[in-house]
Amino acid sequence: MTKIAVAKGDGIGPEIMAAVLSVFDAARVPLDYEFVDMGKWVFDKGYSNGMTPEAQQVIETNGILFKGPMETPKGKGVKSVNVTARKTWNTYANKRTFQTLHGVDTVFSKAGIPIDITIVRENIEDTYGGIEHMLTHDVALSRRFITRPGSAQVIKYAFEMAQKKGARRITCGHKANIMKLTDGLFLEVFYEIAREYPGLKADDVIVDDLCMKLVSRPDLFDVVVLTNLQGDIVSDLCAGLVGGLGFAPSANIGDHISIFEAVHGTAPDIAGKNIANPTALLLSGFGMLRHLGLMEAAAMMENALLYTLESGIHTGDFGDKATRSVNTTEFTDAIIANFGKLPANHPKPIIADQQATPTHFRLSENPMLESKDLEPVTIVGVDMFIESNLQPAVIAEKCLHHTSDLFKLVTISNRGTQVWPKGSSFTNLVNTYACRFETIGEVSATQVDILELYKRLSADFKICSTELLNKWADKKAYSLAQGQ
Ligand code: NAI
Numbered sequence: 493m494t495k496i497a498v499a500k501g502d503g504i505g506p507e508i509m510a511a512v513l514s515v516f517d518a519a520r521v522p523l524d525y526e527f528v529d530m531g532k533w534v535f536d537k538g539y540s541n542g543m544t545p546e547a548q549q550v551i552e553t554n555g556i557l558f559k560g561p562m563e564t565p566k567g568k569g570v571k572s573v574n575v576t577a578r579k580t581w582n583t584y585a586n587k588r589t590f591q592t593l594h595g596v597d598t599v600f601s602k603a604g605i606p607i608d609i610t611i612v613r614e615n616i617e618d619t620y621g622g623i624e625h626m627l628t629h630d631v632a633l634s635r636r637f638i639t640r641p642g643s644a645q646v647i648k649y650a651f652e653m654a655q656k657k658g659a660r661r662i663t664c665g666h667k668a669n670i671m672k673l674t675d676g677l678f679l680e681v682f683y684e685i686a687r688e689y690p691g692l693k694a695d696d697v698i699v700d701d702l703c704m705k706l707v708s709r710p711d712l713f714d715v716v717v718l719t720n721l722q723g724d725i726v727s728d729l730c731a732g733l734v735g736g737l738g739f740a741p742s743a744n745i746g747d748h749i750s751i752f753e754a755v756h757g758t759a760p761d762i763a764g765k766n767i768a769n770p771t772a773l774l775l776s777g778f779g780m781l782r783h784l785g786l787m788e789a790a791a792m793m794e795n796a797l798l799y800t801l802e803s804g805i806h807t808g809d810f811g812d813k814a815t816r817s818v819n820t821t822e823f824t825d826a827i828i829a830n831f832g833k834l835p836a837n838h839p840k841p842i843i844a845d846q847q848a849t850p851t852h853f854r855l856s857e858n859p860m861l862e863s864k865d866l867e868p869v870t871i872v873g874v875d876m877f878i879e880s881n882l883q884p885a886v887i888a889e890k891c892l893h894h895t896s897d898l899f900k901l902v903t904i905s906n907r908g909t910q911v912w913p914k915g916s917s918f919t920n921l922v923n924t925y926a927c928r929f930e931t932i933g934e935v936s937a938t939q940v941d942i943l944e945l946y947k948r949l950s951a952d953f954k955i956c957s958t959e960l961l962n963k964w965a966d967k968k969a970y971s972l973a974q975g976q
Contacts, residue, residue: 493522494784494848497551499530499543501560503758504768509560511770511824512777518828521781521789526550530577531562535570541580542573551581557751558780560773561758571622574753578615583744583751584642585649586613588727589779593771594837595801596735596810600710606838607710609730610657612650613723614678615744617642620720627956628879631924638674638719641860643681649745650717651689657715662686664696665718665726673971678719703729731755738809741775743783752780766819769807771797774827785848791840793827798835800826871937873899873930873961874945875970878953881923884912887953891927894948898941899929905973914975924956926973934963 498513500506516523528547535542542562543551551557557577564572578586592600592607600607623635647664654662664682668675679696686694697705699722706713706726710733718726731740740755754772762768774797781790805826808817818826880887884904891901904912905926909919929945931937939960946955962969 493524494556495524495526495554496556496558496780496784497528497547497554498525499528499547499557499559499562501530501758502532502563503561503760503763505531505560505562505758507764507766507820508754508768508770508773509558511820512773514824515774515793515827516777516789519789519793519831521786523784523786525558526554528557530559530573532565535565535573540570541576542570543577551577551749555749556780556784557749558777559751559753561754561756563758563760575620577751578744581746581749581751582616583746583749584614584616585646585745586615586723586727587611587653587743587745587779588613588730588740588755589775590727590730590734590740592734592838593739593798593801594835595804595806596739597812598733598735600733605709605711607730607733609706609710609713609733610653610659610715611723611727611730612646612653612715612717613727614642614646614718614720616720618720625957627877627924630922631956633877633957636671636674638677639860640677640681640863643678643719644685645860647678647682647685647717650715651685651692651694654692654715655689659692659714661693661695661713662689662715662717663702663713664694665699665702665716665722666696667699667722668696669698673969675719682717699726702726706730706733727755735810738769738772738807739775740772741779743776743779745783750780750783752776752783766821767808767817768820769809770820770824771801783848785846787843787845791842792831794840795834795842796827796830796832798837798839799830799833802835802837803830867964867967869969870934870963871931871939871942871960872934872963872968873902873928873937874942875959875961876927876929876946876949876953876955877957877959878925878927878949879923879956880925880953884915884921884925887925887927888912890952891929891949894945894952895929896945898931898935898937899945900932902928902930903973903976904928905976908974910973910975928961928973930961 500509528550530543530547562573588611590609617637619634619636621637625633627633666675666679668679731737737756742753742755744751754776778790778794807823895901903910906921
Protein backbone atom coordinates (compact mmCIF):
# COMPACT_ATOMS: atom_id res chain seq x y z
CA MET A 493 0.00 0.00 0.00
CA THR A 494 1.30 3.45 -0.92
CA LYS A 495 0.60 6.13 1.69
CA ILE A 496 -0.62 9.51 0.44
CA ALA A 497 -1.77 12.65 2.25
CA VAL A 498 -5.35 13.71 1.54
CA ALA A 499 -6.84 17.13 2.33
CA LYS A 500 -10.57 17.33 1.75
CA GLY A 501 -10.66 21.10 1.24
CA ASP A 502 -13.43 23.64 1.72
CA GLY A 503 -16.84 24.26 0.11
CA ILE A 504 -17.60 21.38 -2.26
CA GLY A 505 -14.17 19.87 -1.43
CA PRO A 506 -15.35 17.27 1.12
CA GLU A 507 -18.23 16.16 -1.16
CA ILE A 508 -16.17 15.67 -4.30
CA MET A 509 -13.26 14.12 -2.36
CA ALA A 510 -15.67 11.60 -0.76
CA ALA A 511 -17.04 10.83 -4.24
CA VAL A 512 -13.58 10.24 -5.72
CA LEU A 513 -12.37 8.11 -2.81
CA SER A 514 -15.53 5.98 -3.02
CA VAL A 515 -14.70 5.28 -6.70
CA PHE A 516 -11.10 4.42 -5.71
CA ASP A 517 -12.29 2.18 -2.87
CA ALA A 518 -14.73 0.35 -5.16
CA ALA A 519 -11.80 -0.30 -7.52
CA ARG A 520 -9.66 -1.46 -4.56
CA VAL A 521 -6.93 1.04 -5.38
CA PRO A 522 -3.95 0.10 -3.17
CA LEU A 523 -3.58 3.46 -1.44
CA ASP A 524 -3.55 4.28 2.24
CA TYR A 525 -4.95 7.75 3.00
CA GLU A 526 -3.63 9.98 5.77
CA PHE A 527 -6.09 12.86 6.14
CA VAL A 528 -4.48 16.20 6.91
CA ASP A 529 -5.81 19.55 8.10
CA MET A 530 -5.49 22.34 5.54
CA GLY A 531 -7.75 25.14 4.38
CA LYS A 532 -10.05 27.81 5.68
CA TRP A 533 -10.77 26.47 9.15
CA VAL A 534 -7.04 25.97 9.72
CA PHE A 535 -6.47 29.67 8.87
CA ASP A 536 -9.35 30.50 11.23
CA LYS A 537 -7.63 28.55 14.01
CA GLY A 538 -4.64 30.89 13.64
CA TYR A 539 -2.26 28.93 11.40
CA SER A 540 -1.20 31.71 9.03
CA ASN A 541 -0.08 29.37 6.22
CA GLY A 542 -3.38 27.46 6.22
CA MET A 543 -1.95 24.10 7.31
CA THR A 544 -1.11 22.54 10.66
CA PRO A 545 2.52 21.51 11.37
CA GLU A 546 1.28 17.89 11.51
CA ALA A 547 -0.19 18.26 8.01
CA GLN A 548 3.13 19.59 6.72
CA GLN A 549 4.97 16.69 8.35
CA VAL A 550 2.66 14.03 6.84
CA ILE A 551 2.84 15.57 3.34
CA GLU A 552 6.63 15.83 3.48
CA THR A 553 6.89 12.21 4.63
CA ASN A 554 4.55 10.81 1.98
CA GLY A 555 5.56 13.01 -0.96
CA ILE A 556 2.05 13.05 -2.43
CA LEU A 557 -0.82 15.37 -1.57
CA PHE A 558 -4.28 14.80 -3.05
CA LYS A 559 -6.33 17.86 -2.23
CA GLY A 560 -9.75 19.37 -2.62
CA PRO A 561 -10.14 23.08 -3.39
CA MET A 562 -9.40 25.48 -0.54
CA GLU A 563 -10.66 28.92 0.30
CA THR A 564 -8.30 31.78 1.07
CA PRO A 565 -9.87 34.04 3.73
CA LYS A 566 -10.38 37.48 2.23
CA GLY A 567 -8.80 40.63 3.62
CA LYS A 568 -6.79 39.01 6.42
CA GLY A 569 -3.42 39.53 4.79
CA VAL A 570 -2.95 35.77 4.44
CA LYS A 571 -1.61 34.11 1.31
CA SER A 572 -3.47 31.34 -0.56
CA VAL A 573 -2.68 27.92 0.95
CA ASN A 574 -2.83 26.51 -2.58
CA VAL A 575 -0.04 28.80 -3.75
CA THR A 576 1.93 28.37 -0.49
CA ALA A 577 1.83 24.58 -0.91
CA ARG A 578 3.01 24.74 -4.53
CA LYS A 579 5.86 27.07 -3.65
CA THR A 580 6.97 25.58 -0.34
CA TRP A 581 7.45 22.18 -1.91
CA ASN A 582 8.82 23.47 -5.19
CA THR A 583 6.21 21.85 -7.41
CA TYR A 584 7.69 23.61 -10.38
CA ALA A 585 5.57 22.09 -13.13
CA ASN A 586 1.84 22.50 -13.32
CA LYS A 587 0.48 19.94 -15.74
CA ARG A 588 -3.09 20.21 -16.98
CA THR A 589 -4.54 17.83 -19.52
CA PHE A 590 -7.52 18.81 -21.62
CA GLN A 591 -9.25 16.19 -23.70
CA THR A 592 -12.49 15.88 -25.61
CA LEU A 593 -15.00 14.13 -23.37
CA HIS A 594 -17.88 12.62 -25.28
CA GLY A 595 -21.10 13.59 -23.53
CA VAL A 596 -19.71 17.00 -22.69
CA ASP A 597 -20.90 19.17 -25.57
CA THR A 598 -18.59 21.90 -26.82
CA VAL A 599 -18.27 23.76 -30.11
CA PHE A 600 -15.39 21.44 -31.03
CA SER A 601 -17.04 18.17 -30.05
CA LYS A 602 -20.04 19.17 -32.19
CA ALA A 603 -17.72 19.99 -35.10
CA GLY A 604 -15.94 16.64 -34.70
CA ILE A 605 -12.59 18.29 -33.87
CA PRO A 606 -10.80 16.18 -31.22
CA ILE A 607 -8.79 17.92 -28.50
CA ASP A 608 -5.99 16.38 -26.48
CA ILE A 609 -3.75 19.14 -25.17
CA THR A 610 -1.38 19.09 -22.21
CA ILE A 611 -0.37 22.46 -20.85
CA VAL A 612 2.77 22.57 -18.72
CA ARG A 613 2.94 25.82 -16.80
CA GLU A 614 5.92 26.98 -14.79
CA ASN A 615 4.61 27.14 -11.26
CA ILE A 616 7.04 29.07 -9.04
CA GLU A 617 8.47 32.11 -10.80
CA ASP A 618 7.24 34.99 -12.93
CA THR A 619 5.00 37.67 -11.43
CA TYR A 620 3.60 34.97 -9.11
CA GLY A 621 6.54 35.66 -6.82
CA GLY A 622 4.20 38.43 -5.68
CA ILE A 623 7.18 40.75 -5.20
CA GLU A 624 5.38 44.05 -5.50
CA HIS A 625 6.00 47.59 -4.31
CA MET A 626 4.21 50.89 -4.61
CA LEU A 627 6.97 53.20 -5.90
CA THR A 628 4.74 56.26 -5.52
CA HIS A 629 1.04 56.63 -4.79
CA ASP A 630 0.47 56.32 -8.53
CA VAL A 631 2.96 53.67 -9.55
CA ALA A 632 3.01 49.98 -8.60
CA LEU A 633 5.92 47.76 -9.56
CA SER A 634 5.93 43.98 -9.85
CA ARG A 635 9.20 42.13 -10.22
CA ARG A 636 9.10 39.28 -12.67
CA PHE A 637 11.75 36.66 -12.05
CA ILE A 638 12.45 34.21 -14.86
CA THR A 639 15.52 32.14 -14.07
CA ARG A 640 17.64 29.79 -16.13
CA PRO A 641 17.54 26.87 -13.65
CA GLY A 642 13.84 27.44 -12.93
CA SER A 643 13.01 27.42 -16.64
CA ALA A 644 15.25 24.41 -17.28
CA GLN A 645 13.51 22.42 -14.52
CA VAL A 646 10.01 22.83 -15.95
CA ILE A 647 11.02 22.59 -19.61
CA LYS A 648 13.00 19.40 -18.96
CA TYR A 649 9.93 17.94 -17.24
CA ALA A 650 7.74 18.92 -20.22
CA PHE A 651 10.09 17.22 -22.72
CA GLU A 652 10.39 14.07 -20.59
CA MET A 653 6.61 13.88 -20.20
CA ALA A 654 6.02 14.57 -23.91
CA GLN A 655 8.48 11.85 -24.88
CA LYS A 656 6.90 9.34 -22.48
CA LYS A 657 3.41 10.01 -23.78
CA GLY A 658 4.56 9.76 -27.42
CA ALA A 659 3.63 13.38 -28.18
CA ARG A 660 3.62 14.61 -31.78
CA ARG A 661 4.75 18.11 -30.99
CA ILE A 662 5.98 20.28 -28.13
CA THR A 663 5.44 24.02 -28.35
CA CYS A 664 6.81 26.87 -26.27
CA GLY A 665 4.33 29.71 -25.79
CA HIS A 666 6.02 33.04 -25.00
CA LYS A 667 6.20 36.78 -25.54
CA ALA A 668 9.92 36.99 -26.30
CA ASN A 669 9.32 39.52 -29.07
CA ILE A 670 8.53 42.09 -26.35
CA MET A 671 10.11 40.72 -23.17
CA LYS A 672 13.42 39.87 -24.76
CA LEU A 673 15.31 39.07 -21.57
CA THR A 674 12.69 37.27 -19.44
CA ASP A 675 10.63 35.41 -22.05
CA GLY A 676 13.76 35.39 -24.22
CA LEU A 677 15.60 33.39 -21.54
CA PHE A 678 12.71 30.91 -21.25
CA LEU A 679 12.66 30.42 -25.02
CA GLU A 680 16.45 30.07 -25.22
CA VAL A 681 16.39 27.35 -22.55
CA PHE A 682 13.50 25.62 -24.40
CA TYR A 683 15.61 25.27 -27.57
CA GLU A 684 18.72 24.27 -25.59
CA ILE A 685 16.77 21.38 -24.03
CA ALA A 686 15.03 20.55 -27.34
CA ARG A 687 18.46 19.56 -28.72
CA GLU A 688 18.48 16.64 -26.23
CA TYR A 689 15.19 15.32 -27.75
CA PRO A 690 15.78 15.14 -31.52
CA GLY A 691 12.79 12.79 -31.92
CA LEU A 692 10.29 15.43 -30.74
CA LYS A 693 9.08 18.21 -33.02
CA ALA A 694 9.79 21.36 -30.99
CA ASP A 695 8.57 24.79 -32.02
CA ASP A 696 7.43 28.08 -30.51
CA VAL A 697 4.47 30.42 -30.87
CA ILE A 698 3.96 33.93 -29.51
CA VAL A 699 1.33 33.64 -26.81
CA ASP A 700 -1.32 35.87 -28.40
CA ASP A 701 -1.03 33.96 -31.66
CA LEU A 702 -1.16 30.74 -29.62
CA CYS A 703 -4.50 31.80 -28.10
CA MET A 704 -5.93 32.58 -31.52
CA LYS A 705 -4.73 29.25 -32.90
CA LEU A 706 -5.99 27.31 -29.86
CA VAL A 707 -9.53 28.57 -30.32
CA SER A 708 -9.50 27.96 -34.07
CA ARG A 709 -7.43 24.75 -34.51
CA PRO A 710 -6.89 23.20 -31.04
CA ASP A 711 -6.29 19.80 -32.66
CA LEU A 712 -2.93 21.03 -33.98
CA PHE A 713 -1.43 21.24 -30.48
CA ASP A 714 -0.17 18.49 -28.23
CA VAL A 715 2.14 19.61 -25.38
CA VAL A 716 2.52 23.36 -24.72
CA VAL A 717 4.95 24.77 -22.16
CA LEU A 718 4.64 28.33 -20.84
CA THR A 719 5.78 30.68 -18.11
CA ASN A 720 3.54 31.02 -15.05
CA LEU A 721 1.09 33.85 -15.82
CA GLN A 722 0.73 33.11 -19.51
CA GLY A 723 0.33 29.42 -18.64
CA ASP A 724 -2.37 30.24 -16.11
CA ILE A 725 -4.41 32.14 -18.69
CA VAL A 726 -3.84 29.69 -21.53
CA SER A 727 -4.78 26.71 -19.38
CA ASP A 728 -8.13 28.25 -18.44
CA LEU A 729 -8.68 28.99 -22.12
CA CYS A 730 -8.08 25.27 -22.80
CA ALA A 731 -10.50 24.33 -20.00
CA GLY A 732 -13.12 26.33 -21.91
CA LEU A 733 -12.36 24.36 -25.09
CA VAL A 734 -13.29 21.04 -23.46
CA GLY A 735 -16.31 22.10 -21.44
CA GLY A 736 -15.20 24.28 -18.54
CA LEU A 737 -13.50 24.05 -15.18
CA GLY A 738 -15.55 21.02 -14.11
CA PHE A 739 -13.40 18.96 -16.49
CA ALA A 740 -9.95 20.40 -15.82
CA PRO A 741 -7.55 18.28 -13.76
CA SER A 742 -4.23 19.56 -12.48
CA ALA A 743 -0.98 18.08 -11.23
CA ASN A 744 1.70 20.13 -9.51
CA ILE A 745 4.88 18.16 -10.03
CA GLY A 746 8.07 18.57 -8.04
CA ASP A 747 11.16 16.43 -7.58
CA HIS A 748 10.22 15.72 -3.98
CA ILE A 749 6.53 16.35 -3.48
CA SER A 750 3.66 16.43 -5.99
CA ILE A 751 0.17 17.83 -5.47
CA PHE A 752 -2.91 16.68 -7.37
CA GLU A 753 -6.05 18.82 -7.41
CA ALA A 754 -8.88 20.07 -9.63
CA VAL A 755 -8.44 23.45 -11.30
CA HIS A 756 -11.77 24.79 -10.02
CA GLY A 757 -12.34 26.39 -6.63
CA THR A 758 -14.59 25.65 -3.67
CA ALA A 759 -17.84 26.61 -5.49
CA PRO A 760 -19.41 28.12 -2.35
CA ASP A 761 -22.68 28.70 -4.25
CA ILE A 762 -23.38 24.96 -4.47
CA ALA A 763 -21.48 23.67 -1.41
CA GLY A 764 -23.26 21.19 0.85
CA LYS A 765 -25.95 20.38 -1.74
CA ASN A 766 -24.45 17.15 -3.11
CA ILE A 767 -24.76 18.46 -6.68
CA ALA A 768 -21.11 19.24 -7.51
CA ASN A 769 -19.42 17.56 -10.46
CA PRO A 770 -16.52 15.38 -9.23
CA THR A 771 -15.05 14.81 -12.75
CA ALA A 772 -12.13 17.25 -12.51
CA LEU A 773 -10.98 15.82 -9.16
CA LEU A 774 -11.46 12.28 -10.50
CA LEU A 775 -9.29 13.07 -13.55
CA SER A 776 -6.70 14.63 -11.21
CA GLY A 777 -6.84 11.43 -9.15
CA PHE A 778 -6.21 9.31 -12.27
CA GLY A 779 -3.19 11.49 -13.03
CA MET A 780 -1.96 10.84 -9.48
CA LEU A 781 -2.40 7.07 -9.85
CA ARG A 782 -0.41 7.12 -13.11
CA HIS A 783 2.28 9.19 -11.38
CA LEU A 784 2.43 6.42 -8.78
CA GLY A 785 2.63 3.75 -11.50
CA LEU A 786 -0.93 2.45 -10.87
CA MET A 787 -1.72 2.43 -14.60
CA GLU A 788 -4.26 -0.37 -14.73
CA ALA A 789 -6.65 0.97 -12.09
CA ALA A 790 -6.41 4.47 -13.56
CA ALA A 791 -7.31 3.27 -17.08
CA MET A 792 -10.14 1.03 -15.85
CA MET A 793 -11.77 3.84 -13.84
CA GLU A 794 -11.19 6.44 -16.56
CA ASN A 795 -12.90 4.18 -19.10
CA ALA A 796 -15.86 3.82 -16.69
CA LEU A 797 -16.01 7.62 -16.33
CA LEU A 798 -15.83 8.16 -20.13
CA TYR A 799 -18.51 5.51 -20.66
CA THR A 800 -20.74 7.21 -18.07
CA LEU A 801 -20.30 10.61 -19.75
CA GLU A 802 -20.98 9.10 -23.19
CA SER A 803 -24.18 7.55 -21.93
CA GLY A 804 -25.49 11.04 -21.15
CA ILE A 805 -25.42 10.87 -17.35
CA HIS A 806 -24.57 14.32 -16.08
CA THR A 807 -24.54 16.58 -13.05
CA GLY A 808 -26.37 19.92 -13.26
CA ASP A 809 -23.42 21.95 -14.54
CA PHE A 810 -23.20 20.27 -17.99
CA GLY A 811 -24.89 17.93 -20.43
CA ASP A 812 -28.29 17.83 -22.02
CA LYS A 813 -30.59 20.17 -20.10
CA ALA A 814 -33.57 18.20 -21.45
CA THR A 815 -32.56 15.13 -19.43
CA ARG A 816 -32.63 14.98 -15.64
CA SER A 817 -29.33 15.74 -13.96
CA VAL A 818 -28.06 13.44 -11.23
CA ASN A 819 -26.47 14.43 -7.94
CA THR A 820 -22.86 13.79 -6.93
CA THR A 821 -23.62 10.45 -5.27
CA GLU A 822 -25.71 9.17 -8.18
CA PHE A 823 -23.01 10.23 -10.65
CA THR A 824 -20.37 8.40 -8.61
CA ASP A 825 -22.54 5.26 -8.30
CA ALA A 826 -23.05 5.27 -12.07
CA ILE A 827 -19.28 5.29 -12.64
CA ILE A 828 -18.78 2.40 -10.23
CA ALA A 829 -21.61 0.45 -11.95
CA ASN A 830 -19.78 0.98 -15.27
CA PHE A 831 -16.47 -0.53 -14.12
CA GLY A 832 -15.18 -2.83 -16.86
CA LYS A 833 -17.06 -1.05 -19.67
CA LEU A 834 -15.25 0.68 -22.53
CA PRO A 835 -16.31 3.98 -24.08
CA ALA A 836 -16.98 3.98 -27.84
CA ASN A 837 -14.61 6.93 -28.31
CA HIS A 838 -10.95 6.87 -27.39
CA PRO A 839 -10.93 4.15 -24.70
CA LYS A 840 -7.82 4.26 -22.53
CA PRO A 841 -5.54 1.27 -23.16
CA ILE A 842 -5.23 -0.95 -20.09
CA ILE A 843 -1.51 -1.09 -19.48
CA ALA A 844 0.38 -2.90 -16.75
CA ASP A 845 1.38 -1.10 -13.58
CA GLN A 846 4.82 0.44 -13.53
CA GLN A 847 7.36 0.89 -10.82
CA ALA A 848 7.15 4.52 -9.72
CA THR A 849 10.50 6.21 -9.21
CA PRO A 850 10.73 7.20 -5.55
CA THR A 851 11.30 10.92 -5.54
CA HIS A 852 10.50 12.45 -2.20
CA PHE A 853 13.98 12.85 -0.79
CA ARG A 854 14.90 15.92 1.18
CA LEU A 855 17.20 18.57 -0.26
CA SER A 856 20.70 18.21 1.12
CA GLU A 857 22.02 20.85 -1.24
CA ASN A 858 20.45 23.47 -3.47
CA PRO A 859 21.61 22.49 -6.94
CA MET A 860 20.01 25.55 -8.54
CA LEU A 861 22.29 27.93 -6.63
CA GLU A 862 25.29 27.16 -8.82
CA SER A 863 25.30 29.13 -12.06
CA LYS A 864 27.12 27.43 -14.87
CA ASP A 865 27.50 30.74 -16.63
CA LEU A 866 31.06 31.84 -16.15
CA GLU A 867 31.26 34.87 -18.46
CA PRO A 868 32.95 37.81 -16.70
CA VAL A 869 30.44 40.35 -15.35
CA THR A 870 31.10 44.07 -15.16
CA ILE A 871 28.89 46.85 -13.80
CA VAL A 872 28.60 49.51 -16.49
CA GLY A 873 25.88 51.69 -15.02
CA VAL A 874 22.67 51.95 -13.10
CA ASP A 875 18.99 52.72 -13.65
CA MET A 876 17.78 55.09 -10.95
CA PHE A 877 13.99 55.08 -10.64
CA ILE A 878 13.07 58.46 -9.21
CA GLU A 879 9.83 60.01 -8.05
CA SER A 880 9.15 63.33 -9.76
CA ASN A 881 6.36 65.27 -11.41
CA LEU A 882 8.76 67.57 -13.26
CA GLN A 883 9.15 67.56 -17.05
CA PRO A 884 11.92 65.35 -18.57
CA ALA A 885 14.16 68.25 -19.60
CA VAL A 886 14.15 69.63 -16.04
CA ILE A 887 14.93 66.22 -14.59
CA ALA A 888 17.75 65.78 -17.10
CA GLU A 889 19.24 69.13 -16.13
CA LYS A 890 19.26 68.14 -12.46
CA CYS A 891 20.69 64.69 -13.22
CA LEU A 892 23.45 66.19 -15.36
CA HIS A 893 24.66 68.10 -12.31
CA HIS A 894 25.42 64.77 -10.67
CA THR A 895 27.23 63.02 -13.46
CA SER A 896 31.00 62.77 -13.10
CA ASP A 897 34.10 61.61 -14.94
CA LEU A 898 32.74 58.12 -14.51
CA PHE A 899 29.03 58.35 -15.33
CA LYS A 900 27.08 59.96 -18.13
CA LEU A 901 23.30 60.31 -18.35
CA VAL A 902 22.18 58.22 -21.31
CA THR A 903 18.44 58.23 -21.33
CA ILE A 904 15.37 59.02 -19.24
CA SER A 905 12.29 56.89 -19.69
CA ASN A 906 8.78 56.89 -18.32
CA ARG A 907 6.87 53.61 -18.20
CA GLY A 908 9.58 52.13 -20.44
CA THR A 909 9.36 54.79 -23.16
CA GLN A 910 12.27 57.14 -23.76
CA VAL A 911 11.37 60.77 -23.00
CA TRP A 912 14.90 62.27 -23.00
CA PRO A 913 17.15 63.11 -24.89
CA LYS A 914 14.52 62.52 -27.54
CA GLY A 915 10.85 61.94 -26.99
CA SER A 916 7.43 62.97 -28.09
CA SER A 917 5.10 65.52 -26.58
CA PHE A 918 2.37 62.93 -27.18
CA THR A 919 3.83 60.57 -24.54
CA ASN A 920 1.82 60.70 -21.33
CA LEU A 921 3.90 60.79 -18.17
CA VAL A 922 3.50 59.38 -14.65
CA ASN A 923 5.52 60.39 -11.61
CA THR A 924 8.22 57.71 -11.79
CA TYR A 925 11.09 58.15 -14.24
CA ALA A 926 13.97 55.78 -14.92
CA CYS A 927 17.23 57.72 -15.31
CA ARG A 928 19.90 55.59 -16.92
CA PHE A 929 23.52 56.35 -16.08
CA GLU A 930 26.23 54.47 -17.94
CA THR A 931 29.96 54.59 -17.42
CA ILE A 932 31.89 56.59 -19.99
CA GLY A 933 33.57 54.19 -22.40
CA GLU A 934 31.73 51.32 -20.65
CA VAL A 935 34.50 51.04 -18.09
CA SER A 936 33.80 48.92 -15.05
CA ALA A 937 32.22 50.66 -12.04
CA THR A 938 32.06 49.42 -8.46
CA GLN A 939 29.07 49.29 -6.14
CA VAL A 940 30.69 52.10 -4.15
CA ASP A 941 30.72 54.26 -7.31
CA ILE A 942 27.00 53.56 -7.67
CA LEU A 943 26.40 54.45 -4.01
CA GLU A 944 28.18 57.77 -4.48
CA LEU A 945 26.02 58.57 -7.50
CA TYR A 946 22.95 57.54 -5.46
CA LYS A 947 23.97 59.88 -2.67
CA ARG A 948 24.49 62.82 -5.02
CA LEU A 949 21.22 62.23 -6.86
CA SER A 950 19.25 61.83 -3.64
CA ALA A 951 19.94 65.51 -2.92
CA ASP A 952 17.45 66.30 -5.71
CA PHE A 953 15.16 63.29 -5.94
CA LYS A 954 13.58 60.51 -3.95
CA ILE A 955 15.05 57.36 -5.48
CA CYS A 956 12.39 54.64 -5.36
CA SER A 957 14.40 51.78 -6.77
CA THR A 958 17.70 51.03 -8.50
CA GLU A 959 18.85 48.38 -10.92
CA LEU A 960 22.47 47.70 -11.84
CA LEU A 961 23.40 47.59 -15.51
CA ASN A 962 25.55 44.52 -15.98
CA LYS A 963 27.58 43.47 -18.98
CA TRP A 964 28.67 39.90 -19.61
CA ALA A 965 31.74 39.90 -21.78
CA ASP A 966 30.52 42.27 -24.54
CA LYS A 967 26.78 41.53 -24.11
CA LYS A 968 24.45 44.02 -22.40
CA ALA A 969 22.41 42.26 -19.70
CA TYR A 970 19.60 44.85 -19.75
CA SER A 971 16.95 46.04 -22.12
CA LEU A 972 16.84 49.35 -23.95
CA ALA A 973 14.03 51.83 -23.38
CA GLN A 974 11.40 51.99 -26.16
CA GLY A 975 12.73 54.52 -28.64
CA GLN A 976 16.28 54.52 -27.22
P1 NAI B 1 -15.03 28.33 -8.39
O1 NAI B 1 -14.27 27.47 -9.35
O2 NAI B 1 -15.16 27.83 -7.01
O3 NAI B 1 -16.52 28.55 -8.97
C1 NAI B 1 -16.80 29.15 -10.24
C2 NAI B 1 -18.15 28.63 -10.75
O4 NAI B 1 -18.01 27.28 -11.19
C3 NAI B 1 -19.25 28.61 -9.68
O5 NAI B 1 -20.48 28.93 -10.28
C4 NAI B 1 -19.25 27.16 -9.23
O6 NAI B 1 -20.52 26.72 -8.75
C5 NAI B 1 -18.88 26.41 -10.49
N1 NAI B 1 -18.14 25.17 -10.18
C6 NAI B 1 -16.84 25.06 -9.80
N2 NAI B 1 -16.53 23.78 -9.59
C7 NAI B 1 -17.62 23.06 -9.85
C8 NAI B 1 -17.91 21.67 -9.80
N3 NAI B 1 -16.98 20.76 -9.46
N4 NAI B 1 -19.17 21.27 -10.11
C9 NAI B 1 -20.10 22.17 -10.48
N5 NAI B 1 -19.89 23.49 -10.55
C10 NAI B 1 -18.66 23.93 -10.24
O7 NAI B 1 -14.34 29.77 -8.43
P2 NAI B 1 -14.53 31.03 -7.47
O8 NAI B 1 -15.99 31.19 -7.14
O9 NAI B 1 -13.81 32.11 -8.13
O10 NAI B 1 -13.73 30.70 -6.15
C11 NAI B 1 -14.32 30.23 -4.94
C12 NAI B 1 -13.22 29.96 -3.92
O11 NAI B 1 -12.36 28.93 -4.36
C13 NAI B 1 -12.32 31.15 -3.58
O12 NAI B 1 -12.13 31.20 -2.19
C14 NAI B 1 -11.03 30.82 -4.26
O13 NAI B 1 -9.92 31.39 -3.58
C15 NAI B 1 -11.01 29.31 -4.16
N6 NAI B 1 -10.19 28.65 -5.19
C16 NAI B 1 -9.42 27.62 -4.82
C17 NAI B 1 -8.68 26.92 -5.76
C18 NAI B 1 -7.86 25.76 -5.31
O14 NAI B 1 -8.03 25.27 -4.20
N7 NAI B 1 -6.94 25.27 -6.11
C19 NAI B 1 -8.68 27.30 -7.18
C20 NAI B 1 -9.58 28.38 -7.48
C21 NAI B 1 -10.30 29.04 -6.52
